[in-house]
Amino acid sequence: MEPIVVVEPRSAARCAECRRGPLRRMVLESGAPLCLACADLGHLVYLPRGDAALTRRAREAGGLWAVVVRHDRRRTRYERQGILVEEAALARAEAACLRDAEARARRRDRDARRRAAQDVRFTAELAAEIGRLFPGCPAERAADIAAHASVRGSGRVGRTAAGRALDEGAVTAAVRASVRHRDTEYDALLMSGVPRRQARMRVAPAIDAVLAAWRR
Template sequence: MDLVAPVVVEPLRRRRCSECLQGPLDRMIVEFNAPVCLDCADLGHLVFLRRGDTALTRRAREGSTLWAVVVRHNRRRTRYERQGLLVEEAALAEAELSCLADAEARARRRARDAARRAALDVEITEVLRAEILRLFPSIPADRATEIAVHASAKGSGRVGRTAAGRSLDRGAVTAAVRASVRHVDTPYDTLLMQGVPRHQARTRLAPAIEAVLRAWRRDGADADGRGRG
């Protein structure tokens, strides 16, 4: 049977318990649209474990008969975000001892995982750089490197991290180069600071951008970067 953990809220404004009138509350649950303190909700004996240590959180949760998820509303993102867990104190103590016992092994595993991820990041960047140089053989080598590094930055969501970019889709790679030309080789950023709408600025500078791209393509290449002969 699937477990349904209670959800505990860290309120953004001062609230009082609807049952015992205790307040202001640091944490509460909501029952029938009314705030209820943790003591009245039979959760007062639990201790807070802030998010961040995955192994400790998992072990404390597994060892705790009763646990609850703690959330707080993020007004800017208009959503509730997890802050941590409430767990039984004995379960947390046991989890801490367990984590201390294998801390060295987990540290070595994290180091190996980090090394593998770093190697993958380097490979993604280098493959993207090679494709940029293939499509635009006249581009300066350092500029190709700069574009590849920027486009494949981990967690950026940029072209190099998309499915199209990682499959070296011609349009996606060209889009990364075009974006670099737009920002580096034209007054695009200045126009934006002057209040020119983004689409209008792009339209105004499109001929200059395409001129740079043509200069970086192969001699006698057609518009999409393929050779004619």
């Protein structure tokens, strides 16, 4: 079944029955423009496009609705602008969408709490693994390295598949990165213009010495 089409005219038009004009929206009946009141659509309210769920529910909740279009000169075609729906139907649709939004918010909150709990457990496991591989590393430093490396969405070693699996190489890489930045002149070398690869080579012996001490 074809929907009722309401046109937003580009040029001034008057209703063929009541002679009111210019018309903001009109219905073409046998080629003649009619205002919404004369077309028996004057009681409908406008819902602009943009919210597909609200539009669908507003249509389903009412008995009468119409699609609103406007001619696009550049594309040489009529494009949908929104719909006209019964006010009560729109109110029911808005209430339904609000309930959905509240449900989605509660779901997001539950998911956030679940991820936070997972992150706490993983950070603790990573800190424990750092302590096992590097028993000489101070507990506070191990916890700090684990917290830094395991930040969700950071792309750091702890968030890689190997890091989440507590792979020894990944855990060692996280510890090595921490030592590089906090216990060597690496950052200062970068700030002074030393190329990254060269700076890493210069601080590698110092890093190896710290890691060797922590492994004892």
